[in-house]
Amino acid sequence: MGSLERIRAVAQRIARTRSQGHEVIVVVSAMAGETNRLLALGHALSSRPDPRELDALVATGEQVSVALVAIALQEIGVPARSFLAHQVRLRTDSNFTKARILGVDTERLIESARNGVVPVVAGFQGIDEEGNTTTLGRGGSDTTAVAIAAALGQGVPCEIYTDVEGVFTADPNLCPTARKISRISYEEMLELASLGAKVLQIRSVEIAMKYSVPVHVRSSFSENEGTWVVREEEALESVVVAGVTSDTNEAKLTIRQLENRPSRIAEIFEALAEAKISVDMIVQNPSVDGRTDLTFTVSKVDLHKAKEVCERLLPHYEISVREDVVKVSIVGLGMRSHSGVAAKLFRILADEGIPIEAITTSEIKVSCLLPAKYHELAVRSIHDGFGLGRGQTGERNF
């Protein structure tokens, strides 16, 4: 959602889709910059604004959008009606600013659509059991859309309109040879989203996977097909590495010379969890004399709080932080059956002289934490090293 011009364009697009005979339920996000503008107001009044009030505040962004899209649709002769979270009982837990959807009532939406009135639903917002306004975190409108598609029943597709053409093998801004992926599995998309590819909110992919919602990620600015996110068996042929992604929003925290006992480590991560801080990578380097260096990464916005938590728990230890790092990852279902993928990744980085600060792996991805200055170089060399680029032999045949 950009300016009023964008809202008019969205209305035109909805009208076209509808004129092709589709019944449409629309979910909209806030206008460009609006969420940040609202957050800035809240943060101008308090360094730690109450999350409940922040949610009441930022949820207005989507409320403005739904009303404007409904008005724009009506103006071009398409009956439309806005719906807010409390009007469709889009229920979430009470985890303000990052609530999880528990359920949504689609009867009113279906009834409206059947009567030829396009329902325009506010994304990103929900209500908890007490009726408090909640929000779903950045990109939460994707999740609203997928959750509604899932609630509508098996096989209802969900189109996500965004400012890019689809999901790419790497960020095209970093890597000129990056290629749009036609079809990708939920599992791969989940890893890509978790690893910093901002095209879809992670939670939306989880829900899509759980309920087999076919998701089409495409550009609001063109009619081109984008990327379909589908079940693994529908992704035709799996390749070793589907894409490279990177994330500059993490920071590294290291505690030196910690006693190497499991209870000590547990205490630390319990304290962080209690402070609602998500930890991503965790690396433990055992050293001599039963002591260990513990390194982990958290979101940059949580770094200050994480450091405080650790300092309170461990007043006599050396705790250091580093912010100028980037996490670069490769993702691919094929890793499950191909060995040597991680080794190849480390070789590519070594050949470029890029030092690795931490490594984590899962069944279908490998992530490396690198000094931030190697960001572009690492993405490009990995992308081309695995043959993901246009015209390269590793290209998928979708």
Place this chain on the structure above:
Amino acid sequence: MGSLERIRAVAQRIARTRSQGHEVIVVVSAMAGETNRLLALGHALSSRPDPRELDALVATGEQVSVALVAIALQEIGVPARSFLAHQVRLRTDSNFTKARILGVDTERLIESARNGVVPVVAGFQGIDEEGNTTTLGRGGSDTTAVAIAAALGQGVPCEIYTDVEGVFTADPNLCPTARKISRISYEEMLELASLGAKVLQIRSVEIAMKYSVPVHVRSSFSENEGTWVVREEEALESVVVAGVTSDTNEAKLTIRQLENRPSRIAEIFEALAEAKISVDMIVQNPSVDGRTDLTFTVSKVDLHKAKEVCERLLPHYEISVREDVVKVSIVGLGMRSHSGVAAKLFRILADEGIPIEAITTSEIKVSCLLPAKYHELAVRSIHDGFGLGRGQTGERNF
């Protein structure tokens, strides 16, 4: 509600009131200019935006304010919690953009206040039976506040913070000798509000009168006592004329040579009512041969629609409109027992050479429609002619 600075000032004021031992429930309106900004967005997309969607749109202004005031209160150590219309079940009819309050549940507000958490309620907004967002019309936050005070029980006072010091005998911008009124009756306030004194929404005065809510209209910018709006018997001494007010938002419509039959007149006002157009003054000048000139005034925003309605109903009649008019009125409970008030008014206008285009009266007011260019002159000469100014003999002894 002005800028963030204003929000901080409001929070300080609430904190002071609370530290004086009062339990406080706060109702807030949108930040200055916000409602107009939102309306402009809606009107940019459509010349006749859907009232339901406009309400969903503009209600966000108050939602932003309540969250920000709650955050500002918390920041200075006052526990606070925002409430939206659907969270306190502030129910209205479905008359979008000018809905009437049907009821409000105050349990959650009382419970919150008892627990030391200041409830901050979004003014201006409501929900109808279907859960649609509604709004109460300009100044609707006054009405929200009075309705909540009324629901809290007998004698709970309602303070209305505004940008003026209280209710004046005339608009101080027009009339330099205008004086602040200390106490005024609901009846007089109702007429003043109806006649264009913008200090309180009419509906708020109606509810205050019905439930005997003492209303204190005062400045957000000073600690001075403002004007108390109270029952007639509490207004101590009634004077002939309490104040002079004027309204430039009306326009005049004249239909010439209409058949002078009651059914004809009824048809016209039925058609206008059906189009939801409020008619204010109605003047009928019988002429010879059973025909009559009918003049009435409507809000300027409704003039175009009113003219269309009349032209459709009366295609062969001469219909003229005039926009450069002002309605100047005097209000006072004393008129009920004093004769000659209207005569004195007409004499004052005649002495200044001001022509009168239409006259209407009620038990406690007289209104004259005048050419707009005489606005200031009329208000000043009437105000001083009735001895309402500072140091004049007609001054009330409150």
